[in-house]
Amino acid sequence: MKTRLYADLLAFTRAACTHASHLDREVPLLPFYVRGHAVGWLRPSFADLLRRWPHHFEATAAFVSLRASPDTVHGRTAAMAEVTRALAAEGVIRGWREEEVSVSHAYAAPELLRVERAATRHFGMMAYGAHLNGFTRRDGEPCLWIARRAASKAIDPDRLDNLVGGRIACGFTVQETLAKEAWEEAGIPASLLAATACASVVRVEYSVPEGLHREVLFVHDLWLPEDFRPQNQDGEVARLYCLTVPETIDAIVAGEFTMDAGAVTVDALLRNGILAPEDPQYLELVRLLRP
Numbered sequence: 616m617k618t619r620l621y622a623d624l625l626a627f628t629r630a631a632c633t634h635a636s637h638l639d640r641e642v643p644l645l646p647f648y649v650r651g652h653a654v655g656w657l658r659p660s661f662a663d664l665l666r667r668w669p670h671h672f673e674a675t676a677a678f679v680s681l682r683a684s685p686d687t688v689h690g691r692t693a694a695m696a697e698v699t700r701a702l703a704a705e706g707v708i709r710g711w712r713e714e715e716v717s718v719s720h721a722y723a724a725p726e727l728l729r730v731e732r733a734a735t736r737h738f739g740m741m742a743y744g745a746h747l748n749g750f751t752r753r754d755g756e757p758c759l760w761i762a763r764r765a766a767s768k769a770i771d772p773d774r775l776d777n778l779v780g781g782r783i784a785c786g787f788t789v790q791e792t793l794a795k796e797a798w799e800e801a802g803i804p805a806s807l808l809a810a811t812a813c814a815s816v817v818r819v820e821y822s823v824p825e826g827l828h829r830e831v832l833f834v835h836d837l838w839l840p841e842d843f844r845p846q847n848q849d850g851e852v853a854r855l856y857c858l859t860v861p862e863t864i865d866a867i868v869a870g871e872f873t874m875d876a877g878a879v880t881v882d883a884l885l886r887n888g889i890l891a892p893e894d895p896q897y898l899e900l901v902r903l904l905r906p
Contacts, residue, residue: 620870624881625896627867631874632903634820634829644827647738648680649691649727652720656739656827664707668698681728691728699734708734708825710769716742717785722831729785733769739827742782745792746876747811747835748883749778749801749845751857757889759863759880760845762800763854764873771873773853775866778845779803780832780876789813789833800852801845803837811835817882818906819875831906834879836887860889878904 621627629636645662647655657665662679665672671694673680683694692715702708708731715729722743735742749760760778764771781796783789793811797803815834820827839845845855858866864884867877882904884890890897 617865617869617871619868621868623868623896624864624890625899627870627877628881628900628903631819631821631878633822634818635903635905644739646678647740648678649718649720650686652727654718654720654727654738654740656829657737658826661737661826664702665698668694671698688726688728692730695728695730695734699731702737703731703733708737712769715785716782732782736823736825736828739829742828742830744780744782744830744832744875745789745796745835746777746781746817746832746879747779747793747797747837748880749803749837749839750883750887751839751841751843753841753857753859756859757887758857758859759883760801760839761856761858761863761866762847762852763856765851765853768851774876775856775872776852776876777879778837778855779835780879783833793833793835799849800847801855802848803839803845807837807839807843811837815882815886816906817875817878817904819878821874828874830875832875832879834882836883860884 644656646653647657657679662674665679666674671683673682681691683691699708703711710733712732714732716732717726718728718730718740719726751758762776762778764774764776766772779797779800781792783792794805794808797808813833814836817832817834820829866872
């Protein structure tokens with residue numbers, strides 16, 4: 616058995632879902648408001664940096680509010696781009712991707728602005744992603760296809776991940792994101808995904824060096840034929856493994872998984888009857904994972 620970073624699956628899930636576990640935050644956080652909606656949470660040290668742009672932000676000891684002019688989606692996006700590009704040039708924001716994500720007060724709500732993906736953790740903004748658990752059977756026993764992220768990835772390099780997972784970019788639906796990522800990350804054709812619907816929603820929230828990672832994940836399960844071998848297409852996966860359930864659980868509690876992928880996998884084990892309702896941790900795990 617691997618060395619454990621977490622005592623058990625419950626300890627891991629509490630760390631991945633701090634919004635529901637009532638764990639004390641490492642630092643106090645300030646709400647970030649756009650049009651009266653709290654769309655993010657800022658570390659005080661990062662909030663202080665924003666005081667350099669008083670024409671874009673109202674920064675107080677209790678909150679920070681965006682006040683772009685013009686106060687439109689385009690105006691807010693332009694103001695955020697000016698600030699985030701300056702902070703990136705100074706090395707505060709790293710891993711710039713030239714990939715904008717949409718920011719709203721809730722998923723599918725009217726867009727408030729767009730922002731570079733690399734900045735979302737600094738602003739503690741909610742992100743949205745589509746993930747897929749790749750199940751198969753070996754000798755009649757359920758197994759999971761698990762990906763190891765490439766060492767070149769900006770976030771969580773070399774960590775274990777779900778077979779498929781990706782951020783929902785501007786203009787994409789959940790299903791479009793899933794189809795795109797399934798092909799790029801695992802070579803799964805559209806024909807195998809045809810009947811795959813969203814099976815669950817998981818929320819994760821945890822502190823990171825940049826600030827706060829907050830994400831809602833639309834989760835899918837796919838039972839793959841025993842002879843199917845996923846093949847990465849985009850170079851973002853270093854290796855693919857077919858792990859038994861005990862091997863998967865050992866890897867989660869050892870801290871080898873990304874936090875979001877580990878949470879998605881725990882959810883899948885619950886929903887597929889691999890963890891039974893009689894397990895003493897069952898109901899608490901379910902409660903922690905829900906948005």
